[in-house]
Amino acid sequence: MSNRVINFNAGPSTLPIDVLTEAQSDLLNYQGKGLSVMEMSHRSQEFTEILETTERNVRDVFHVPNNYKVLFLQGGATQQFAMIPMNLSTSKKADYIHTGSWTKKAIAEAKKMSTVSIVGSSEDQNFLSLPSLTELTSNNDADYLYLCANNTIFGTQFKHFPHSNGVPLVADMSSDIMSRVLDINQFGVIFAGAQKNLGPSGVTLVIIREDLLDRCDESVPNIFQYRNHAKNDSCYNTPPTYGIYMIGLMMKWIQGQGGLSVVQEKNELKAKLLYDAIDNQDLYYCPVEASVRSDMNVVFRIKNNHVELENLFVKEAKAAGIIGIKGHRSVGGLRASIYNAQPLANIQAFVDFMETFEKQHG
Ligand SMILES: *Cc1c(COP(=O)(O)O)cnc(C)c1O
Numbered sequence: 001m002s003n004r005v006i007n008f009n010a011g012p013s014t015l016p017i018d019v020l021t022e023a024q025s026d027l028l029n030y031q032g033k034g035l036s037v038m039e040m041s042h043r044s045q046e047f048t049e050i051l052e053t054t055e056r057n058v059r060d061v062f063h064v065p066n067n068y069k070v071l072f073l074q075g076g077a078t079q080q081f082a083m084i085p086m087n088l089s090t091s092k093k094a095d096y097i098h099t100g101s102w103t104k105k106a107i108a109e110a111k112k113m114s115t116v117s118i119v120g121s122s123e124d125q126n127f128l129s130l131p132s133l134t135e136l137t138s139n140n141d142a143d144y145l146y147l148c149a150n151n152t153i154f155g156t157q158f159k160h161f162p163h164s165n166g167v168p169l170v171a172d173m174s175s176d177i178m179s180r181v182l183d184i185n186q187f188g189v190i191f192a193g194a195q196k197n198l199g200p201s202g203v204t205l206v207i208i209r210e211d212l213l214d215r216c217d218e219s220v221p222n223i224f225q226y227r228n229h230a231k232n233d234s235c236y237n238t239p240p241t242y243g244i245y246m247i248g249l250m251m252k253w254i255q256g257q258g259g260l261s262v263v264q265e266k267n268e269l270k271a272k273l274l275y276d277a278i279d280n281q282d283l284y285y286c287p288v289e290a291s292v293r294s295d296m297n298v299v300f301r302i303k304n305n306h307v308e309l310e311n312l313f314v315k316e317a318k319a320a321g322i323i324g325i326k327g328h329r330s331v332g333g334l335r336a337s338i339y340n341a342q343p344l345a346n347i348q349a350f351v352d353f354m355e356t357f358e359k360q361h362g
Contacts, residue, residue, distance in 0.1 A: 006346045008336040009324030010152055010297060011175065011196040016341045018256075019249045037245045042238050050245050051234065057251035061260055062177075064184050064207055069230040071206040072244050077174040077193040080204060081106040084170055084189065085113040087216040087226050088144050095119045095142040095167070100127040100151040101330060102172060110146070117142065127154040129289040133162045143215075144168045144188060150176035152196070153328040155299030155335065156292045161186050168212060176296045177205065178254065179340055180264040188212055194243055197296070197339045199250050203243030254340070263340055270338050270347050271295040277351040283362040284354065287333075301333040310334055313357055320353055 007014040030037050033046050040047045055070050064070060073079070084106070085094060092114045096107050098121040110116050119138045120131030138145050145164045150157040152175040161169060168188025177192035184190070189208045195201035206226065213227040222228045222236070229236050234244075257263050275293060278284045278300045286293065286300045302309045310333065314326050327333035338347060 006322045010337040054248035072234045073204045080191040081109040085110040089114045095138045095145040097147040100154045130292045144170045146170045148172040155288045155294045155297045157294035199246035203240040283358040298336045
């Protein structure tokens with residue numbers, strides 16, 4: 001495996017070698033069935049077993065209570081930006097917490113259907129912080145309160161969630177789903193595109209409290225109704241079968257690590273190693289407020305936002321077999337995405353590279 005790069009891509013992103021190896025061994029002939037998972041009918045007994053096992057293991061790993069449905073959909077997290085208001089906005093009023101590019105897109109979709117109140121925003125801090133939850137003034141008559149749990153581009157992450165007085169909390173967890181132990185009961189809906197922390201792109205996980213399924217008006221097209229997908233156990237139409245299979249392998253991998261609490265500890269350790277390296281060396285700095293720094297997307301810069309040196313950093317990293325560390329094109333700078341699948345050894349190798357680079361160029 002020595003020819004594999006150290007991959008810090010933000011998404012699609014690195015997958016555990018054990019998961020890829022298992023997928024490889026299943027590829028031509030899944031468990032002696034004589035065909036690959038990609039070639040199975042989604043109505044076949046073989047695939048139904050994969051779907052049911054994957055759902056069971058999602059529930060097990062993430063401690064999903066029985067009164068929540070687990071759905072595997074297509075269209076990415078971006079489709080959820082539209083499906084949330086289409087399904088939940090009965091009184092056409094929605095509260096949003098605005099913390100970056102992803103909430104901007106979600107708000108734009110909601111505005112097509114509802115009156116949106118921005119009840120908290122970190123825009124005036126260039127999204128390098130998060131609004132204080134104690135100062136949130138959400139509306140008691142809102143259909144839901146929406147937030148993005150982890151801001152992939154700006155490198156901020158909610159460490160706590162607001163108590164929304166019975167208003168269902170909707171969370172985009174695309175870039176930190178199953179990276180830490182959470183009380184699912186705090187949420188009405190959780191959704192995540194799989195390609196950051198759960199598997200390949202093309203499958204979107206939705207976890208929705210059952211009582212919210214009935215809110216949707218029948219005029220909403222069937223393909224966009226959570227209720228319809230729930231009634232059909234994610235098989236209203238052909239689901240993203242291979243992606244579901246891969247999520248299943250990821251769940252087994254998390255279970256094999258000892259479950260989410262162990263994964264969370266590892267993630268905290270990995271993030272600390274990298275943030276310490278940034279904070280303790282003169283050449284680098286992290287622009288994100290310390291108390292809300294993401295354990296998943298570590299955003300940093302070279303002092304004085306020295307763009308030429310940042311470009312050189314990216315170039316020399318690539319020569320050293322380290323890829324995916326350019327910041328998002330909208331913000332520049334540098335970013336290392338260290339999702340569940342990123343081993344500690346890769347972060348150590350990166351920290352060593354940073355030290356060498358500082359010695360040469362600092
Ligand atoms: C990547 C990402 C999205 C967009 O996901 P798509 O699957 O490309 O639609 C939305 N929200 C967050 C937080 C993300 O990280």
